[in-house]
Amino acid sequence: MHKIPGPPRVPLLGHMVAMYKSPDKIFEHLRIWNKIYGRLWRLDGAHIHTIHLTHPEDVELILSTTAYNQKDLPYTFLQGWLGEGLLVSNGDKWHQRRKMLTPAFHLKILNKYFSVLCEHTQELLVTIENELNKGKIDVVPLISKATLLIMCETALGAKPHEIPSINSYIQSIHKIGECVVKRLIKPWFLVDFIYGLSFTARQERAVLPDLHNFTKNIIERRRRKRNRNTATGIQENNVNEVKATMLDILLDEEAKGTINDKGIREEVDTFLFEGHDTTATALAFMMMRIANEPDIQDSICEELQDIFGDSQRSPTIEDLSKMKYLECCIKESLRLYPSVPFLSRYLTKEVVIAGYTIPKNTYVDLHVFDIHRDPEVYPEPEKFRPERFLPENTAGRNPYSYIPFSAGPRNCIGQKFATMMIKTLMSGILRKYRLEPITRPEDLVFIADLVLRTNHPIDVRFRPREHLTSN
Numbered sequence: 001m002h003k004i005p006g007p008p009r010v011p012l013l014g015h016m017v018a019m020y021k022s023p024d025k026i027f028e029h030l031r032i033w034n035k036i037y038g039r040l041w042r043l044d045g046a047h048i049h050t051i052h053l054t055h056p057e058d059v060e061l062i063l064s065t066t067a068y069n070q071k072d073l074p075y076t077f078l079q080g081w082l083g084e085g086l087l088v089s090n091g092d093k094w095h096q097r098r099k100m101l102t103p104a105f106h107l108k109i110l111n112k113y114f115s116v117l118c119e120h121t122q123e124l125l126v127t128i129e130n131e132l133n134k135g136k137i138d139v140v141p142l143i144s145k146a147t148l149l150i151m152c153e154t155a156l157g158a159k160p161h162e163i164p165s166i167n168s169y170i171q172s173i174h175k176i177g178e179c180v181v182k183r184l185i186k187p188w189f190l191v192d193f194i195y196g197l198s199f200t201a202r203q204e205r206a207v208l209p210d211l212h213n214f215t216k217n218i219i220e221r222r223r224r225k226r227n228r229n230t231a232t233g234i235q236e237n238n239v240n241e242v243k244a245t246m247l248d249i250l251l252d253e254e255a256k257g258t259i260n261d262k263g264i265r266e267e268v269d270t271f272l273f274e275g276h277d278t279t280a281t282a283l284a285f286m287m288m289r290i291a292n293e294p295d296i297q298d299s300i301c302e303e304l305q306d307i308f309g310d311s312q313r314s315p316t317i318e319d320l321s322k323m324k325y326l327e328c329c330i331k332e333s334l335r336l337y338p339s340v341p342f343l344s345r346y347l348t349k350e351v352v353i354a355g356y357t358i359p360k361n362t363y364v365d366l367h368v369f370d371i372h373r374d375p376e377v378y379p380e381p382e383k384f385r386p387e388r389f390l391p392e393n394t395a396g397r398n399p400y401s402y403i404p405f406s407a408g409p410r411n412c413i414g415q416k417f418a419t420m421m422i423k424t425l426m427s428g429i430l431r432k433y434r435l436e437p438i439t440r441p442e443d444l445v446f447i448a449d450l451v452l453r454t455n456h457p458i459d460v461r462f463r464p465r466e467h468l469t470s471n
């Protein structure tokens with residue numbers, strides 16, 4: 001281990017001093033160290049040793065097998081909120097829950113969600129129209145609200161009018177993210193007792209009831225509705241409602257005794273966060289980037305014109321499968337702006353990586369953001385080039401050089417649904433509006449957080465397409 005390169009260490013403190021920085025500086029420094037030390041390097045803080053990886057072959061070694069898919073820090077910092085939900089659980093519990101929840105993402109079920117996606121797209125277009133007079137719109141809160149409402153209705157069966165306090169739920173998630181990052185950079189916060197006494201812990205404790213009550217109310221409402229339907233013999237099929245939501249699958253399992261109320265709440269909290277925040281992040285960055293790439297935006301619109309002509313009709317699932325160029329743009333956007341910029345694993349057994357023997361109890365951080373910017377794999381990596389993802393250009397590329405949804409047995413369970421959401425919302429927006437740049441790619445200052453965020457708004461101007469020819 002001691003032969004592995006890394007930034008200079010301070011005796012006893014290791015790299016703790018180097019890591020004690022603001023969230024934007026941490027993000028920047030991790031990137032600088034990736035550049036200086038390359039494929040494999042090391043950071044130590046107190047008794048914690050972390051290996052940092054940026055090479056697809058090493059990433060494959062870790063992600064392709066269940067042998068190295070244990071999660072520990074920083075995921076354990078989320079346990080006050082997400083308990084032992086799928087994102088943070090390990091071992092048999094993770095395996096059993098993953099098996100239980102996989103049917104909720106079967107294509108047949110996702111297709112049933114499609115009409116809900118279309119309705120929410122229309123509502124988003126109305127919201128945008130109402131905000132046009134502002135001249136520019138910060139797309140992060142706009143899209144976060146839309147994806148949260150979509151997740152509530154599809155995964156949990158809750159209609160918008162049944163959901164209170166959406167804005168405060170979103171703010172509470174941001175607050176938790178800040179607490180996790182503060183806990184990571186202050187090694188004394190690794191001691192639960194010390195952390196518990198801190199102002200940050202008090203902030204975390206203050207927002208947890210908001211987060212938990214939000215989902216608890218939705219679960220209770222669904223339970224009561226199901227009980228009423230059972231009592232009156234109504235089948236959800238007959239009431240024109242999306243059935244077999246993820247929550248219904250969990251409530252069915254509860255009836256069989258394979259999960260309890262606490263387990264249901266853990267999974268609902270996990271899905272709601274993972275499902276809406278990552279997708280909103282992906283969409284927000286994509287809208288900003290497309291606004292800055294007028295030729296690419298024109299090409300997407302030509303494809304949409306070929307599919308829809310001048311019709312205002314709603315899309316169908318078949319239409320989505322024809323949006324090949326838009327799909328390449330989504331992939332290219334997720335390459336440049338992966339919603340989850342870092343992944344972390346905890347080694348429970350020794351592994352040899354790039355000739356170094358890494359002992360067990362070491363953390364392994366995978367730098368998705370920089371893996372996606374390797375100039376050997378993606379020449380001129382900062383350029384937005386959707387054609388990188390045309391089938392003829394991906395042949396022969398190591399699949400672990402593109403991991404916005406992670407990869408292997410612990411990959412993102414919601415990947416197909418996320419892509420469907422992004423395609424539906426993005427195509428709906430671009431059919432009605434031309435996106436024009438306010439925030440530029442070079443203005444972005446990323447910060448270390450649970451998902452990729454910036455320390456400033458991401459603004460875009462929306463110009464109605466019917467006005468374009470006359471203006």
Ligand code: HEM
Binds near residue numbers: 274275338404405409
């Ligand atoms: C663009 C949107 C999305 C992106 C980029 C994304 C990305 C990811 C990534 C990178 C992971 C692995 C995290 C890790 O190992 O630390 C993950 C896991 C997960 N994602 Fe997503 N995700 C997206 C959308 C969704 C959606 C829509 C859902 C649910 C409906 C979802 C549910 C989950 C869950 C439950 C896990 C944990 C899986 C496990 O550990 O077995 N995600 N996601």
